[in-house]
Amino acid sequence: MSDTGRGSPFAPHTDAETAAMLDAIGVESEEELFDIPEEVRFDGEFGIAPRSEREIRREVQLHLDRDDDLTAFLGRGHYDHYVPSMVDHLADRSEFLSSYTQYQPEVAQGFLQALFEYQSMLVELTGLEIANCSMYDAASALGEAATLALRARSVDGTRVLIPELLADGRRAVLENYLAGTEATIERYPMEDGNADREALADALDDDCAMVYAENPTVRGTIEEGLSEIGELADEHGALFCLGTDGIALSLLEEPASVGADVVVGDAALGLGASGGLGLGLFATHEDFLRQVPGRLVGVGEDSDGNRAYTLTLQTREQHIRRERATSNICTNQAWVALRAAMHAAWLGADGLVGLAEDCVTNARDLADRLDDVDGVEAPAHDRHHFREFAVRTDRPAEDAREALENEGFAVHAIDDDLLQFCVTETNAGEIEDLVAAVEVVA
Amino acid sequence: MRYDQATWTREDGDETPDTYEPLLAEKRSTAVAVDDSPLPDDLTRETVELPDPAEPELARHYTRLSQMNYGVESGPFPLGSCTMKYNPKFTEDVAALPGAGTHPARSAASTQGTLELRHHLQTYLARIGGMDSVTLQPPAGAAGEFTGILVAKTYHEEHGNDRNEIIVPESAHGTNFASAALAGYDVVSLPSAEDGRVDVDALEAAVSDDTAALMLTNPNTLGLFERDIEEIAEIVHGAGGLLYYDGANLNALLGRARPGDMGFDVMHYNVHKTFATPHGGGGPGAGPVGVVEELAPYLPSPQIEERDGEYEQVEPEHSIGKVHGFAGNWLVLLKTYAYIARLGDSGLEDTSAKAVLNANYLASQIEYEIPFSPFHHEFVASADRDAADVAKRMLDYGVHPPTTKWPEIVDEALMTEPTEAETKAALDQLARAFNNAADDGDEALETAPERTAAGRIDQADAARNPRLSWQTLDD
Numbered sequence: 001m002s003d004t005g006r007g008s009p010f011a012p013h014t015d016a017e018t019a020a021m022l023d024a025i026g027v028e029s030e031e032e033l034f035d036i037p038e039e040v041r042f043d044g045e046f047g048i049a050p051r052s053e054r055e056i057r058r059e060v061q062l063h064l065d066r067d068d069d070l071t072a073f074l075g076r077g078h079y080d081h082y083v084p085s086m087v088d089h090l091a092d093r094s095e096f097l098s099s100y101t102q103y104q105p106e107v108a109q110g111f112l113q114a115l116f117e118y119q120s121m122l123v124e125l126t127g128l129e130i131a132n133c134s135m136y137d138a139a140s141a142l143g144e145a146a147t148l149a150l151r152a153r154s155v156d157g158t159r160v161l162i163p164e165l166l167a168d169g170r171r172a173v174l175e176n177y178l179a180g181t182e183a184t185i186e187r188y189p190m191e192d193g194n195a196d197r198e199a200l201a202d203a204l205d206d207d208c209a210m211v212y213a214e215n216p217t218v219r220g221t222i223e224e225g226l227s228e229i230g231e232l233a234d235e236h237g238a239l240f241c242l243g244t245d246g247i248a249l250s251l252l253e254e255p256a257s258v259g260a261d262v263v264v265g266d267a268a269l270g271l272g273a274s275g276g277l278g279l280g281l282f283a284t285h286e287d288f289l290r291q292v293p294g295r296l297v298g299v300g301e302d303s304d305g306n307r308a309y310t311l312t313l314q315t316r317e318q319h320i321r322r323e324r325a326t327s328n329i330c331t332n333q334a335w336v337a338l339r340a341a342m343h344a345a346w347l348g349a350d351g352l353v354g355l356a357e358d359c360v361t362n363a364r365d366l367a368d369r370l371d372d373v374d375g376v377e378a379p380a381h382d383r384h385h386f387r388e389f390a391v392r393t394d395r396p397a398e399d400a401r402e403a404l405e406n407e408g409f410a411v412h413a414i415d416d417d418l419l420q421f422c423v424t425e426t427n428a429g430e431i432e433d434l435v436a437a438v439e440v441v442a
Numbered sequence: 443m444r445y446d447q448a449t450w451t452r453e454d455g456d457e458t459p460d461t462y463e464p465l466l467a468e469k470r471s472t473a474v475a476v477d478d479s480p481l482p483d484d485l486t487r488e489t490v491e492l493p494d495p496a497e498p499e500l501a502r503h504y505t506r507l508s509q510m511n512y513g514v515e516s517g518p519f520p521l522g523s524c525t526m527k528y529n530p531k532f533t534e535d536v537a538a539l540p541g542a543g544t545h546p547a548r549s550a551a552s553t554q555g556t557l558e559l560r561h562h563l564q565t566y567l568a569r570i571g572g573m574d575s576v577t578l579q580p581p582a583g584a585a586g587e588f589t590g591i592l593v594a595k596t597y598h599e600e601h602g603n604d605r606n607e608i609i610v611p612e613s614a615h616g617t618n619f620a621s622a623a624l625a626g627y628d629v630v631s632l633p634s635a636e637d638g639r640v641d642v643d644a645l646e647a648a649v650s651d652d653t654a655a656l657m658l659t660n661p662n663t664l665g666l667f668e669r670d671i672e673e674i675a676e677i678v679h680g681a682g683g684l685l686y687y688d689g690a691n692l693n694a695l696l697g698r699a700r701p702g703d704m705g706f707d708v709m710h711y712n713v714h715k716t717f718a719t720p721h722g723g724g725g726p727g728a729g730p731v732g733v734v735e736e737l738a739p740y741l742p743s744p745q746i747e748e749r750d751g752e753y754e755q756v757e758p759e760h761s762i763g764k765v766h767g768f769a770g771n772w773l774v775l776l777k778t779y780a781y782i783a784r785l786g787d788s789g790l791e792d793t794s795a796k797a798v799l800n801a802n803y804l805a806s807q808i809e810y811e812i813p814f815s816p817f818h819h820e821f822v823a824s825a826d827r828d829a830a831d832v833a834k835r836m837l838d839y840g841v842h843p844p845t846t847k848w849p850e851i852v853d854e855a856l857m858t859e860p861t862e863a864e865t866k867a868a869l870d871q872l873a874r875a876f877n878n879a880a881d882d883g884d885e886a887l888e889t890a891p892e893r894t895a896a897g898r899i900d901q902a903d904a905a906r907n908p909r910l911s912w913q914t915l916d917d
Contacts, residue, residue: 008789010528011796011862021803021866030795033802035667035816040704042697046569050786053532057539060780064541066555067548074545077767086497090504092534098513100526101724103845105901106894107447107837110463110511111723114504117466117493120911124491130910134725136581139767147624172743172764176592179762180626222485251479254487275556275776276546276768277726278581289908295724299915300904303889303897306462307915312904318584318620319848323629328620331582331714331729335722342504345466348494349474360480384481401549410548 071430072273072410075388075422076218077138077167081247081355082425083272087342091270096338101295101331105310106302112309115334116297118341122283125249126263127256129286132294134333137278138243139170141264142212143177144282144293144327148262149210149239150181151326152291157207157238158183161200164190167218170243183209193221193381193390197228204236214243215252219420220363220388221381222252230259246281246340248386250349251356261285269347270339272426279336290316293327295334355425359387362423362431367391369435370421375442380418388422390414393442403441409434445517445840447894448509463506466493467912510895511723512842518864518872520804522820522845522857523615523663525693525715530784533718533777542776546768550755557753560772561746563779564730570782570790571689571709572702573732577741579770583690586710586729587621587657592762593708593733593740594655594684595625600740600760603682605654611640613664613849615690618657627654634851638664638814645677653683660704661691663849663857665801665817675705684708684737689729692716693861694798694819697791701732708733718781719774728774742766794819796862800869804860807873809880813852820859822852825880827887829854832879834898837891839875 013021018030027033051059072080091097095110102108102115115133122131135141146160160178162171164187175185188211189199195213204211211233215223223229226242233240242260244252245268255263267279284292290313298312318325344352363385370378370391379389393400394417401413409430412420423431450463473491477483495503513519519526536542541555550557564576580586591608598605608622611632619629630648635641639662649656656678660668668674678685687701687709693716701709713719714727721727733741742765744755785793797819805812810823823844825832833843833856845857856876860869879887891898909915 006788007792008785008796008862010530010785011792012865013796013799017866018799021799021869025799025802025806027802030799033798033816034698034818035669036695036699037669037672039672040699042572042700042703046566046697046787046790048566048569048782048786048790050789051783053530053784056780056783057532057536059783060536060542060559060776061539063555063559064539066558067541067544068552070548070552072545072548074547076547078546080545084497086501090501090508093505093508094515095508095511095513097534097720097722098515098529099511099723100513100519100521100524100721103521104512104833104837104843105899106834106891106896107512107842108723109895110507110509113463113465113510114507115723116910116912120465120467120913121492123911123913129913136585136726136771137767139764140581140585167767169764169767173767176588176763176765177624179592179595180624222481224485250490251476251481251486253485257487273543273545275543275772276766277543277771277773278767296908296910298904299909300899300901302899306896308896308899310899310901310904312901312908312910315905317616319616322616322619323623325616325620325623328584328588328617328624329582330584330615330617331712331721331725331727333581333726334724335720336726338723342500345493345495345500346497347492349472349490349492350494352492353474353476353479353490357479364480384485405549405552410545410552412547 070405070408070410071427073421073423073427073434074410074412076412076420078276079268080273080424080426081268083270083343084346086346087270087339091335091339091342097335102311109309112297114338114341116309118337119297121341121344122281126283127254128263128283130289130292131283132292132296134337135280135282135294135329136333137280138264138266139173141280141282142170142243143174145241145262145264146174146178146210148288148291148293150183152288153209153237153239157209159208160185161188161203161208161211163195163213164188165218193217193219193383194223195229197225200229201232204232206236208236208238210239210241212241212243216248216386219381219390220385221383222386226253226258234259247356247359250352267340270343271336277336279333279340291326294329294332358425362428363387363389366421366423366431369431370438373439373442376438387424388420391419391421392417393419400441404437407437407440409437445838445893449895450506463503465912466495466503469493469495469499517841518860518868519842520844520858520860520872522859523690525859525861526721527861528863529718529720533780536780537773537776543773550753554753557746559779561748561753563775564746566782567711567730568732571711571732572700573709574735575738575741576730576732577745578730578775579742579766580729580731581766581771582725582727583710583712583729584617584621585765586731587617588624589731589742589765590686590708590710591621591625593737596740596760596762597737598654605652607652608654609648609656611658613662613851614657614659615688618688638666638851639668640670640674642670642673645674649677649681649683653681655684655686657686657688659688659691661694661818664814664822665820666814667818671704690715691819694794696794697787698794702734708737713775713778717778719777726771726774728771793862800860800862800864804858804869804872808876810876820857823856823858824852825854825856829856831887832856835879835882835887835890836875838893839878841872841875
């Protein structure tokens with residue numbers, strides 16, 4: 001097989017085999033097999049030159065090298081946590097990586113068991129009874145939670161309440177998930193980074209299908225009145241959806257104990273810096289079992305009476321229910337769920353809680369250091385923080401962001417005078433340099 | 443030839459099932475109290491309990507699980523419409539190159555290289571589909587369908603068209619119906635003609651001022667090319683509707699026909715089917731969407747555009763907004779880029795040639811009725827017995843069976859798509875598995891499989907008594 005020869009290097013036919021196959025079919029050439037009318041045949045060229053593996057690696061690396069070499073203190077929904085080597089090595093085993101949705105469970109017991117374990121760990125972390133085995137990302141999971149709320153709360157209520165401060169991506173995706181419904185999305189106010197519970201109480205009425213809150217919030221603050229939000233939602237028959245992430249779940253209040261009906265979010269485990277690749281956590285109460293979007297792995301028995309795993313309750317899904325399905329999702333992020341489960345199991349409860357605690361202390365340390373810099377107030381919100389926080393600067397935030405970028409650091413500018421920094425174990429070693437750079441630009 | 447899947451025996455001796463790899467929670471689990479954290483007690487939970495096997499145990503656990511799992515690299519995997527082809531190893535390495543996974547909120551000015559790669563991929567996909575503009579944002583095929591339908595919907599709204607129906611052939615993928623419904627449309631199901639293709643008379647009767655779009659797969663799920671596509675496009679366009687192309691079967695057409703040239707206005711690409719990015723047990727994939735020029739102002743935001751060698755992230759004028767929290771499944775798309783670059787024009791064209799050759803050769807070697815032809819990359823055979831039984835028996839012969847009992851147009855359907863990546867020898871193995879299963883007696887079929895990690899699983903019982911976490915298990 002030539003390196004850049006004609007034809008596909010992944011179509012393994014020798015000329016003799018091709019000839020034998022054509023003969024068996026009873027045609028002279030491959031072209032005869034194409035039943036495409038002349039009028040719509042393509043006879044042009046794409047102008048894409050085939051390259052060797054070596055050339056492509058070099059080409060892509062050259063492109064990537066054109067990106068500025070910055071240390072990122074970025075978060076706001078996408079977090080770079082260290083992923084243990086074990087995860088790459090084992091998740092990359094081809095039996096996992098090159099497999100498909102588990103429609104033949106007898107030859108997919110391995111992946112099914114791994115997904116069952118993922119679901120179980122999410123049940124453990126949320127305190128809810130059901131977890132599916134992934135959506136696409138936190139934003140799609142939020143969108144699905146809202147459509148579930150509209151179905152499950154078969155009252156007239158169509159208002160969906162979201163925090164005033166919410167990542168643009170999540171709000172925008174939610175809007176699209178609700179574009180085909182009568183629902184309206186309304187923002188409730190926040191105070192000093194957290195939900196303004198009095199304002200929320202005023203906004204809530206029996207027309208609300210869902211109240212969404214996050215912990216930690218998009219500003220990295222830790223919510224202090226989640227139980228109250230849960231009670232408020234419950235009083236009005238609205239569903240309480242809590243957004244969070246897999247690491248925060250191990251330390252912050254347990255969603256079930258604050259009255260959450262649905263938990264959505266991303267894993268923050270198993271992926272590391274992955275260009276925004278998500279997972280889409282989705283967990284909920286048993287009451288909503290038949291309304292859950294996405295795939296579920298359950299336990300059954302095989303013909304020998306042994307425990308075996310299988311996809312279950314598929315009558316909710318699009319390939320059976322079509323336009324009456326609970327969701328249109330088909331391809332999901334199963335392999336990412338596998339990685340998240342591996343990472344969580346590698347850490348264990350002790351390691352996961354320790355990692356979450358490190359998030360809090362790293363953020364606190366960095367905020368303390370930045371607060372000492374003239375012209376900087378850190379954190380901007382007088383709250384507890386998880387792994388990121390807003391910073392008030394005397395100079396316009398966008399100017400400061402650009403100046404920091406020139407010093408080699410990527411941070412968020414989130415308002416006219418607010419920057420946001422996120423710190424994890426992967427960039428904690430660069431804190432000294434970051435503080436020095438802030439001193440220069442502040 | 444028979445095939446035995448790896449099985450494991452219980453280590454504790456008693457009540458030994460044949461196959462057993464304990465759940466992580468059954469190996470070792472530890473609860474920790476959260477009582478000494480840097481946060482006030484009222485902001486934290488009380489305890490967390492999780493499995494905590496040591497790394498060597500975990501390595502063994504996941505190795506064993508992998509050995510109880512079948513992938514494309516385990517053997518032939520001819521799932522019709524799913525396009526399970528071999529994915530080259532080097533694309534994994536390309537997606538792992540230093541800098542590949544940079545944070546998606548980085549500024550455009552500091553990520554010109556990444557944006558340039560994304561722009562190249564947009565351009566490649568546009569050329570391959572005959573489209574004018576492409577968005578890379580949708581994270582899966584169904585997400586691409588939803589995106590495309592939202593683009594169509596917004597287009598109609600901007601033009602003052604009040605249209606509430608989407609027409610979908612009954613043989614289409616279930617996602618088409620679900621995506622149209624999610625976007626708020628009434629779905630009109632279109633019956634197939636006797637030859638398995640779109641019934642043009644039925645289509646003429648179905649279109650109206652209410653028609654927003656027709657969603658079509660071409661070749662369709664029977665592997666048949668919709669030869670009347672120009673007439674179909676004329677009917678839909680004539681009624682003011684748009685034509686949507688479901689890219690699930692694009693592998694059959696690469697370099698030979700383009701949706702844009704056939705009159706399609708909007709399409710999605712299943713990059714995990716047509717190009718390369720392993721399916722990963724169900725995902726991630728990516729579902730870029732291509733549109734003709736008229737629809738480009740409605741694409742998701744941001745769109746990457748090149749101006750004088752600089753790459754910018756632009757909000758299209760009437761953008762539908764966003765369909766992913768960030769920029770889509772970028773590392774998946776990077777594998778797609780590497781794959782397309784590896785193949786180039788000649789490789790892409792050869793892909794469809796060999797995919798169609800393989801399907802036709804396999805069909806010629808099996809003793810089953812194939813009611814519809816001529817087919818391209820996939821065909822639907824009819825088992826004269828329970829297709830699910832045939833499928834379970836094929837597992838014993840070391841191959842993955844085809845998609846079963848779908849599309850419903852064919853009785854006891856075995857929907858088969860070998861892809862271009864199978865050798866003649868592998869196709870012959872597949873044919874033997876088909877034919878042996880056809881010849882085996884009823885008992886062998888009803889009790890199959892017998893060589894897999896688990897025996898036949900009672901899925902109805904699993905659905906009646908849902909046990910979805912280890913917390914629900916008694917033993």
